[in-house]
Structures are given as C-alpha cells and as structure tokens.
Amino acid sequence: MSAATVTAAPALPADDTRIGLRANLRHLGALTRRNLMRIKADPESMLDALLVPVIMIVLFVYVFGGAMASNQHEYMQYMVPGLLGTTGLNLAMALGTGLNTDFQTGVMDRFRTLPIGRSAVLLSKMIAETLRAVVAFVVLIGFAMILGLDIKGGPLNLLAAVGLSLVFGASLMWVSMLLGMSLRSAQAVQGMSMLVMMPLQFGSSIFANPSTMPGWLRAFTKHNPLSALADACRALINGTPVGGSVVTVLVWAAGITVVTAPLAVARFRKRT
Amino acid sequence: MTEILRNAVEVHGIVKHYGETKALDGVDLTVREGTVLGLLGPNGAGKTTLVRVLSTLIKPDAGTAFVGGYDVLRQPKQLRRTIGLTGQYASVDELLSGYENLYLIGRLLDLSSREAKARAAELLERFSLTEAAKRPAKGYSGGMRRRLDLAASMIGRPKVLYLDEPTTGLDPRTRNEVWDEVQRMVGEGSTVLLTTQYMEEAEQLADELTVIDKGRVIANGGIQELKTQVGGQSLQVRPLRPEELPEMARCLHEAGIPATFSEESGLLSVHLTDEGQLTTVIGALGTRGFGIAGIDTKLPSLDEVFLTITGKSSVPAPSREKEAVA
DSSP, X not given: OHHHHOOOOOOSOOOOOOOOHHHHHHHHHHHHHHHHHHHHHOGGGGXXXXXXXXXXXXXXXXXXXXXXXXXXHHHHHHHHXXXXXXXXXXXXXXXXXXXXXXXXXXXXXXXXXXXXOHHHHHHHHHHHHHHHHHHHHHHHHHHHHHHTOOOTTOXXXXXXXXXXXXXXXXXXXXXXHHHHHHXXXXXXXXHHHHHHHHHHHHTSTTTSOGGGSOHHHHHHHHHOHHHHHHHHHHHHHHTOOOTTHHHHHXXXXXXXXXXXXXXXXXXXXXXX | OGGGGOEEEEEEEEEEEETTEEEEEEEEEEEETTOEEEEEOOTTSSHHHHXXXXXXXXXXXXXXXXXXXXXXXXXXXXXXXXXXXXSSXXXXXXXXXXXXXXXXXXXHTTOOHHHHHHHHHHHHHHTTOTXXXXXXXXXXXXXXXXXXXXXXXXXXXXXXXXXXXXXXXXXXXXXXXXXXXXXXXXXXXOEEEEEESOHHHHHHHOSEEEEEETTEEEEEEEHHHHHHHHOSEEEEEEESSGXXXXXXXXXXXXTTOOEEEETTXXXXXXXXXXXXXXXXXXXXXXXXXXXXXXXXEEOOOHHHHHHHHHTSSSSOOHHHHHHHHO
16 A cells, blocks of 8 residues: 555656745745734734824924924925925834844745745845835835825825835835844844934935034935935925936935845845 | 555655755655654654755755655655644744635635634634634644644645644643554554654554664664563662662673663663563572562553663663762
C-alpha cells in the first residue's frame, strides 16, 4: 500500500524559481490582507499617522496661528497643506518598523519556508501602508475642512497634492526598509525615523516662511525636500502657481529611489 | 520492501561557518521515510543551523542535502512544498487570530479560498483550538501557541516535518500534549526531524538518534544501540552509613574499579563493564566491613549516554567529584 504512495525522485535540475502571475497575485492578496488585519488588530499604530497631525494642526493653528499670520484662517491655509504633504512620509516609516517586526518575530522565516516569491512579502507591505496613508489623508483632510480649510485649488489639485505626497513617501520607503533591516528593534527604527524626521519637518517651510529664519537655517530650509513638498501642496490646495516645486519633489523622489532602492533590495535579498 | 529504506532526508558533508565559528563542520545524516530522527546536542551544537539549512533559510558553505528528493540549493521552492517547520523561530503572526494565521498560510500554499478555510477549521479542531480560533494569537497560552505552530506547519500536509525544540519552555502537561500530537503525525506517515536537548523527549519520540556537538556528528544509531555503545550497566550502592562514601570509593579504586559518589544523593555509582564486576564490588565492600543498605543496577540513561559521547564529564573520577563538592 505504501508502495503506491512513494513517488520517484524528481529529475534534476529543475527550474523552480518561477511562480506564475496568478499565484503571485494570490500571494500578494493574502499578504496584503494580513498586513491590513494587523493594522486593524493594532489600531494604536494609526495614532502616529492620525493623532499627531491632528494635534499639530490644533496646536499650531490655534496657539501660534494668530501670531504667525494676520489671522488663524490665513495661517491654516499656509500650514495645513504643507503638513498634509508629510502624511505620505508616515507610510514610509511604518514600512520599516513593520518589516523589522516581521524579521524579529520569526514571521519572515515562516514566509521564507513557504513556496512564495519574496517580492510579494515586500510589495504587500507597501500596498498596505499606502492604503493606510490614504485613510489618513481622508481623515485629516476631512478634519481640516471641518476646522475651515478651503480647498481653493479644487478636488483635482487636492488629488495631485495627495499623489505627490504619496510619491515622495514611496521614495522614502526604501530608506525606511534599510533602517528596518539594519536596526535591532522596531522601537529603534521608530526612534531613528523620528530623529531624522523632526529636523527635516521643522527646518522646512511647513510651519513658517523661511524668509523669517536666520541665514544658515534658510540655506538648509531652501534645500530641504520637505520645503519643496510643502510649497507644492500649498500651491496646489490654494490654487496658486506651483512654480518649480512639483518638479523639485519628483526629482528628489527619483534621486532617493535610485540611490537607496538597490541597496534596500540587495539587503532584503541577502536576508531572505 | 525497498520503499521502506528510502531516505526522506539526506545530508552529505554540510558545512556552515560564521567567521571563525564552525556552526556546521561537515554533517552527514539520513532520516528514513516514516521515521523520527532525534537530533540531539547541547546548546550551540548546530542543531538549529542544520534545520535552517534544510528549510532553505540559509545556504550552506559546502555539502549537499536532499529533502523528499529535492535539492535544498537547486529546488528550494519544490522543497518548501514538502516540508513543515515548527521551531523556536518561524513563528505565527501574534496580531492575527489562530484562524487567520492558518488561512493565510493555506493561501500562500496555493489552496483555494474554500480549501484554505476548510483546512484551517480542520486543524483548529484537531489541535483543540476551535474555541480560541477568533482570538489574536498573542493572548494564547504557551501550549496553545505551540499547538498553533504545529498546526501551521501542517497546513500543506508536509511529507517531512522539522520540529526544532518543540517543547522547550513548556510545562510537563503541555509537553505531553505536544508529544501526543507528534506521535499522531508520525502514525499518519510523516517523517520527522526532531531537535531536542531533552533525552526524555528523544526517548519518547525518536526511532533513531544523531548526536551532534560543535557542528559535527559524534554518534548515531538506535537508542538501544547507543546505550550499549556506551556500554554496560551502572551499579548504584546505597551505604548504611553515608559518611563512609569517600572511603568506599577509595576502597574500590584500590580494587581497580573506578567509582564515583555523590554526597547529595548519598549514592556510590560504579560503571560495570563486565558481569563479574558486580560480585567483585560487593565482595570488596563486604570484606572491608562497609554496610550496604541497597543496590540497584540500570542501563545508562540517555543523559549519561549523551554526556559520555560528548565527553563532558561523563563518569568523573572521584577526585574530580570531590573537588566539585568542595
């Protein structure tokens, strides 16, 4: 009886590295679903993406708004679009911490013992984080509109601003991936990301007009990609001319991707 | 009858070095189809490294290995369809429920949505997890977690299962549950490679043993075989007056019979290498007037076998024992 179940050893060598498109999509779907369920199971992970910007909007508009501009509404129209622009960056940070967690907990090892493409694991994380960012955008824009933000540029411009923010955020995913695979714990990744983000965020045109800053800071601010991102989003949402800011953001995104993506992918391949 | 001799796992000269550390230094082993091989060794012996090589998680520096007829290096994807892995690593997702974890793995193993659901439900039932199915795995007890790990490794009905220290850190009752499950899997025809530090576990589950230390195989064979290889029986003498233990050991030494004693257990142990020695021991002790409260002979435990083979203070000389006590 057992003789029938014994199969002959397969011929060698066999090319088994290819996984069909349909299977790949199925894996991608299953893994994306898993990543989304993780967000649902851990709603606190949405706090970084939602609560922090909400607090910042309230704090800056109502505490500093009057002092920064002639009135709070004017400051809101200045600051909130720029802050919205940074929402796309949260998805990048979450990617690194999520990846780190998967490596640390052994979930990645489980995936690696399954007959799936490693790219599906990575891609599913990117999709889930992008979806998370989209949800964050909807909530934050809705919140800002309730507080009185005018989308003067119209819905298409708003979509363009969101898209630009996502594109820039996507380029930072590779940086985040590198951090996620280099640092020891998810907390370290988060801490490091904060450390990088804080000066970039405040040393930009998001909260204050750089012309009010001292010369050395102005020089930094001028070349800070977040300034270009904030300027672009502000111009799009307020319906004013965007100038070169959109192109600057896209060039930065392309540059960051070209430099860091190969490094991140090489490291990921080495570890998986 | 030939199929019974087929090897589910074949490992030839696997080497894996991490810098100066030789995690695996030329390991050969085979696991016959439908049997359980116990891979024994102390911490850092290379057990886990070997399992990781055999699950395609790391590439060896040299050597070849086949699992279910597939080459670990050249056919990793096919190989992954034939194996299941439960271990210290290769974990489930703690934020997901037991059911979602199993469903996910089913989908990644190319089961249809309906098949994956059915398989998840079936395994949850079998591992008594149905009640906890919808709860996040994070809240599971140690035993439930390990059962979920086992279930996860069985979704694809693997021909070969790797169990890497499956009961480490479990309480005795939970450990027995895991053992029962493993025995059941073997009963259903799975081939199992079990790594463990516990001799008791190997004795319970394994058909054959391979002992590794410092990345090398230092012994292998059946459990009985290994016990006889180490040889003889061990005689334990309980003296009437425990304070005489050192003198008794010295007396036997003079008679040419090495003996050890432990003041803690109050026993004198003699490693018997031939049958005549028992008489000699009793005679020597009786002549000198030592009182004997009881004697017992037994085959060496796997622990003793293991310690003897790895050469780590197997049967220590009395002087060393005394030093240890002092």
